[in-house]
Amino acid sequence: MPFDLHFIARLIPALIEGAEVTVELAILTFAICLVWGLIVALANSTRGPLSWFAGAYVQIVRNTPLLIQMYIVYFGFSMAGFGLSGFASGLLALCIQNGGYVAEIYRGGLQAVSTRQYEAGRALGMRRWTLYTVVIIPQVVARIVPPMTNQAISITKDTSQVAAIAVMDMMKVAQVWVESSANTYDVFLGVAIIYLVLTSVASVAGKLFERRLAFAQ
Amino acid sequence: MLEVADVSKRFGTLEVLRGVSLSVAPGEVVVVIGPSGSGKTTLLRCINLLEDYERGTVTVDGDPIGYRLDRRAGQRVRMSEREIAAARENVGMVFQSFNLFPHMNALQNVMAAPVRVKGIPRARAEARARELLTMVGLSDKVAEYPVRLSGGQQQRVAIARALAMDPKIMLFDEVTSALDPELVGEVLAAMQQLARAGMTMVVVTHEMSFARDIADRIVFMDDGLVVEQGKPDQLLFSPATDRVRAFLKRYNDRYRI
Numbered sequence: 001m002p003f004d005l006h007f008i009a010r011l012i013p014a015l016i017e018g019a020e021v022t023v024e025l026a027i028l029t030f031a032i033c034l035v036w037g038l039i040v041a042l043a044n045s046t047r048g049p050l051s052w053f054a055g056a057y058v059q060i061v062r063n064t065p066l067l068i069q070m071y072i073v074y075f076g077f078s079m080a081g082f083g084l085s086g087f088a089s090g091l092l093a094l095c096i097q098n099g100g101y102v103a104e105i106y107r108g109g110l111q112a113v114s115t116r117q118y119e120a121g122r123a124l125g126m127r128r129w130t131l132y133t134v135v136i137i138p139q140v141v142a143r144i145v146p147p148m149t150n151q152a153i154s155i156t157k158d159t160s161q162v163a164a165i166a167v168m169d170m171m172k173v174a175q176v177w178v179e180s181s182a183n184t185y186d187v188f189l190g191v192a193i194i195y196l197v198l199t200s201v202a203s204v205a206g207k208l209f210e211r212r213l214a215f216a217q
Numbered sequence: 218m219l220e221v222a223d224v225s226k227r228f229g230t231l232e233v234l235r236g237v238s239l240s241v242a243p244g245e246v247v248v249v250i251g252p253s254g255s256g257k258t259t260l261l262r263c264i265n266l267l268e269d270y271e272r273g274t275v276t277v278d279g280d281p282i283g284y285r286l287d288r289r290a291g292q293r294v295r296m297s298e299r300e301i302a303a304a305r306e307n308v309g310m311v312f313q314s315f316n317l318f319p320h321m322n323a324l325q326n327v328m329a330a331p332v333r334v335k336g337i338p339r340a341r342a343e344a345r346a347r348e349l350l351t352m353v354g355l356s357d358k359v360a361e362y363p364v365r366l367s368g369g370q371q372q373r374v375a376i377a378r379a380l381a382m383d384p385k386i387m388l389f390d391e392v393t394s395a396l397d398p399e400l401v402g403e404v405l406a407a408m409q410q411l412a413r414a415g416m417t418m419v420v421v422t423h424e425m426s427f428a429r430d431i432a433d434r435i436v437f438m439d440d441g442l443v444v445e446q447g448k449p450d451q452l453l454f455s456p457a458t459d460r461v462r463a464f465l466k467r468y469n470d471r472y473r474i
């Protein structure tokens with residue numbers, strides 16, 4: 001029977017415990033991807049074999065399902081003899097895929113700054129470091145905040161796939177509860193609401209950041 | 218003040234500058250005219266090394282900018298990035314497309330390079346920036362971001378920004394071509410004022426009457442070469458070469474009402 005208050009009262013603490021794992025995974029993934037994606041984007045912008053590897057990496061990870069990447073990491077490592085925990089495998093797979101997306105966001109942001117901006121800075125006597133810190137990077141940051149916010153939201157939802165490799169995130173907790181009770185509807189509605197709260201936090205944070213950086217209105 | 222010696226530049230197989238020499242005296246205003254594609258923009262860009270070039274050298278006040286002659290090897294060597302950046306401080310450049318920094322307001326645009334390149338204390342740089350913005354008639358727009366400024370206002374901020382580095386010479390590349398006709402005047406007036414104040418200037422323009430007013434000397438370029446140069450009235454009204462005559466005729470035909 002849906003909307004069983006006694007059931008919900010027991011459910012919520014369990015879901016929140018799972019949500020802690022979800023949040024942990026999401027934050028770690030996003031933080032690591034901000035760095036890793038930048039490295040990939042910079043590698044991609046060089047000339048030569050490095051950019052070839054970076055380009056291939058981005059294509060491969062974007063064009064295969066996250067779930068498959070997760071299985072490959074999880075079972076791959078355990079076959080190789082040094083099994084990673086489900087959490088570590090999940091985190092690694094999330095970073096591998098989202099690193100590709102984040103790299104593309106950086107690339108788009110860098111390309112959106114016209115060469116005229118570089119020339120204006122150089123004509124004023126700026127050297128590389130000054131040019132980038134004063135002129136280029138602030139513009140790139142302002143441009144990439146909205147797509148990065150989307151990515152953070154997408155990562156938050158993507159973490160639910162670690163349930164497939166037995167990590168006790170919110171999704172896995174929900175599945176366990178569904179199996180042991182007939183109250184499927186309450187469980188998944190509760191899960192949906194908590195995801196919505198989490199992604200809303202990311203969304204609002206992104207908007208605030210965006211507003212702080214807005215200069216072009 | 219400015220010595221351009223035998224500069225040659227090609228884009229692939231296209232020879233855009235074919236041995237251009239030009240010297241500009243301190244306080245002199247030289248206007249460069251010529252047909253589209255003759256290499257005027259490329260010449261200005263070579264002067265402060267926004268383009269590399271294959272042959273020739275440029276010096277400002279005796280100091281090389283871009284390439285230095287190595288006497289022993291008898292060869293040109295490219296200066297280091299640090300030296301080139303330092304040399305560029307002496308050359309102010311104003312672009313056709315303004316190129317203000319969109320994330321900074323007018324004041325910040327003007328202050329950025331003095332503070333971050335020259336290390337001038339903020340308070341002093343700000344006072345100077347306000348002074349320059351007042352000089353170009355924008356004292357009420359200091360806090361405005363570029364998108365909120367008209368083209369003419371943006372271009373005047375760009376002029377103030379270049380002046381803030383205290384350059385020895387200013388380069389202007391068709392700085393009014395992207396402007397609505399009614400905004401051209403305010404930018405030209407700012408340049409006039411600068412010329413009267415004794416700034417050394419190289420000005421590329423298609424505005425012939427302005428060229429005549431402001432120039433000490435007009436240089437006519439065609440096909441990557443300086444074809445003719447002289448006093449404004451002489452070059453504009455009794456040119457020595459057919460190419461200048463043909464250019465002026467085309468120009469007059471186009472703008473006669």
Ligand SMILES: Nc1ncnc2c1ncn2[C@@H]1O[C@H](COP(=O)(O)OP(=O)(O)OP(=O)(O)O)[C@@H](O)[C@H]1O
Nearest residue numbers: 228231233251252253254255256257258259260391
């Ligand atoms: N980056 C580039 N790559 C290839 N060719 C170029 C490049 N920049 C300029 N050119 C070519 O060099 C020639 C000279 O160009 P430049 O812009 O210097 O002419 P200009 O005299 O300034 O013309 P305009 O009056 O139209 O501004 C032109 O034929 C142009 O197509």
Ligand SMILES: [Mg+2]
Nearest residue numbers: 257258259391
């Ligand atoms: Mg031009």
